[in-house]
Amino acid sequence: MPKKRREFIKKILLAGIGVELAPSIMRASEQLGPHESTLLSIGEQHGNYWERLSRKFPLLKNYYYFNNAALGSTPNCVSKAVHDCSVILESTGATGHHLVQNLRTNIASFLGANATEIALIRNATEGMNIVANGIKLEPGDEIVITTHEHVSGTMPWVRAAQITGAKIVFAELDLSGEANYEKILALTSAKTKVIVFSHVTCTTGMVLPVKRIASWCRKNNVYACVDGAQAAGMISVDLHDLEVDFYTTCGHKWLYGPKETGMLYVSERNLKILGGGYVGAYSDANYDAKNGILELKNEASRYEYGTRNTALIVGLGRAVDFIKEIGIERIQNRGAGLKTYLHDLLKDMPEVEIFTPNNPEFSASILTFRLKTLDYKEAQKLLITKYQIRIRGIYENEINGIRVSCACYNSEKQIEILVAALKEIMNA
Ligand SMILES: Cc1ncc(COP(=O)(O)O)c(C=O)c1O
Structure with a gap:
C-alpha cells in the first residue's frame, strides 16, 4: 500500500477513537492522491480548450446534454474522489466526519462566506425548508415570493404559511x-417578513438583482x-x-458535484434566529440530557446532524476545486457566450419566441424560448428520440417553452446541431 494512503488511513483510525488529528490534516481529496489537474492535463487555456475540458466528463458521444440546470454531469475526477474516499472509509469503518471541516472552509470561501455560515446539506430544497420552518412567522405576516420560483422554492413557504397563518x-x-x-418591492408592506427569490430563475434563466433587493431588506x-x-x-x-x-x-447542478449535495448560507447576524429543524449528534456545542442542557453550535453546522x-x-x-482550476469567471463567460450564440441563431426565426433577456446584466447560461408552431412537449420528445438532444420543457407560468442550459462541456457545434434539429422538427 502506498505510504500516503497508509498515513491517511492511520489518521482516520485515530480520529475515530478520539485522538486529536495533526492540525496539518488536509482536505480528503488531497489526501486521496494528487489531483488530476484540469488545466495542466488539458493544456493551456487556448485552442480547443473547452473541447478538451468536455472530455473530462463521461457524457456519451453524439448525445447532446443541454439540461445541466436540472442535473449537472459530474466530471470523472469528482466521481473518482467520491469513489476513492468511499473505499478508504469502508476499509476501516470510519465515518470520515473530521474531514468535513476543511471541506467546509474551502466551499465557503468559494462562495464568499465564512465556514461558520455554511451548513452542508443534501440539496437546495432542504435549505429552503430549514429557513421556512425556522423563521418565526405570525398570523398575518407576509411572505413575498416570485412566481418564477422552483416548486421546491415555493412549497416550503406554502406549508409554513398553512401552519402559521402567514x-x-x-x-x-x-x-x-x-x-x-x-416589481418585487411594490408588493411589500409593513407586514412583509421575508422576500424569497431566485438568484437565477429556473424558468428563463433570468438573473435577479440580489444585492439591491437584499440591501432594501436590511434597511x-x-x-x-x-x-x-x-x-x-x-x-x-x-x-x-x-x-x-x-x-x-446545491452541488449537483452548475458546480458539477455529486448528487445529493447542498449548501445553506446563514449570515453571521442570523445564526441564532432560525428555530425548528432537526438536531442530533454534531448539532450541539454543549449537551447534557439529564441536566436539560442543550446548546446548539453557534454556526450554521447546527443544522447538520447524524451520519453523513x-x-x-x-x-x-x-x-x-475543479471549477477553481478553470476559473469561475471563465466558466461564466463561456456559458454566457454559448447562450448568446444560441440566441443569435434563433432571434430572427419568426417561429421562435425568446423569453430570456439578452441583456448580460439579467441573463447568464440559460436560454428559454417557445416554438410557436410546435407544442413544447412534442418538441422535447422529438429532440430526444430523433436527435439525442436533451433539453427541459418549461411548463411553469404557462411559458410552454424549451430551456437550454449551456454548461462548460457544451460547444458551439452542439448548439448548431440543436438549431438544425429545431428547424427540422418545426418544418416536418
Ligand atoms: C431554482 C431551483 N431551486 C431549487 C431546486 C431544487 O434543487 P434540489 O434538487 O437541489 O433541492 C431547483 C432544481 O431544479 C431549482 O432550479
Missing part, C-alpha cells in the same frame, strides 16, 4: 429583467432569502458582497 404574496416578474426590483428589517440553485457554479457568487440573510444552493456520506462531501470539495 400570507403568501406572489410577485410576477418582468421578463426583460429591467423592472424586477420595482426595512425584512429577511432576504435567496434560492441560488441555478447560480452557484454558473456565475460568480460572493455572499458577503450580496449581503443576503439566507442563501440555499462523507465521500459525497469530499466529491463536492473536489468539484469546487
Whole structure:
C-alpha cells in the first residue's frame, strides 16, 4: 500500500477513537492522491480548450446534454474522489466526519462566506425548508415570493404559511429583467417578513438583482432569502458582497458535484434566529440530557446532524476545486457566450419566441424560448428520440417553452446541431 494512503488511513483510525488529528490534516481529496489537474492535463487555456475540458466528463458521444440546470454531469475526477474516499472509509469503518471541516472552509470561501455560515446539506430544497420552518412567522405576516420560483422554492413557504397563518404574496416578474426590483418591492408592506427569490430563475434563466433587493431588506428589517440553485457554479457568487440573510444552493447542478449535495448560507447576524429543524449528534456545542442542557453550535453546522456520506462531501470539495482550476469567471463567460450564440441563431426565426433577456446584466447560461408552431412537449420528445438532444420543457407560468442550459462541456457545434434539429422538427 502506498505510504500516503497508509498515513491517511492511520489518521482516520485515530480520529475515530478520539485522538486529536495533526492540525496539518488536509482536505480528503488531497489526501486521496494528487489531483488530476484540469488545466495542466488539458493544456493551456487556448485552442480547443473547452473541447478538451468536455472530455473530462463521461457524457456519451453524439448525445447532446443541454439540461445541466436540472442535473449537472459530474466530471470523472469528482466521481473518482467520491469513489476513492468511499473505499478508504469502508476499509476501516470510519465515518470520515473530521474531514468535513476543511471541506467546509474551502466551499465557503468559494462562495464568499465564512465556514461558520455554511451548513452542508443534501440539496437546495432542504435549505429552503430549514429557513421556512425556522423563521418565526405570525398570523398575518407576509411572505413575498416570485412566481418564477422552483416548486421546491415555493412549497416550503406554502406549508409554513398553512401552519402559521402567514400570507403568501406572489410577485410576477418582468421578463426583460429591467423592472424586477420595482416589481418585487411594490408588493411589500409593513407586514412583509421575508422576500424569497431566485438568484437565477429556473424558468428563463433570468438573473435577479440580489444585492439591491437584499440591501432594501436590511434597511426595512425584512429577511432576504435567496434560492441560488441555478447560480452557484454558473456565475460568480460572493455572499458577503450580496449581503443576503439566507442563501440555499446545491452541488449537483452548475458546480458539477455529486448528487445529493447542498449548501445553506446563514449570515453571521442570523445564526441564532432560525428555530425548528432537526438536531442530533454534531448539532450541539454543549449537551447534557439529564441536566436539560442543550446548546446548539453557534454556526450554521447546527443544522447538520447524524451520519453523513462523507465521500459525497469530499466529491463536492473536489468539484469546487475543479471549477477553481478553470476559473469561475471563465466558466461564466463561456456559458454566457454559448447562450448568446444560441440566441443569435434563433432571434430572427419568426417561429421562435425568446423569453430570456439578452441583456448580460439579467441573463447568464440559460436560454428559454417557445416554438410557436410546435407544442413544447412534442418538441422535447422529438429532440430526444430523433436527435439525442436533451433539453427541459418549461411548463411553469404557462411559458410552454424549451430551456437550454449551456454548461462548460457544451460547444458551439452542439448548439448548431440543436438549431438544425429545431428547424427540422418545426418544418416536418
Ligand atoms: C431554482 C431551483 N431551486 C431549487 C431546486 C431544487 O434543487 P434540489 O434538487 O437541489 O433541492 C431547483 C432544481 O431544479 C431549482 O432550479
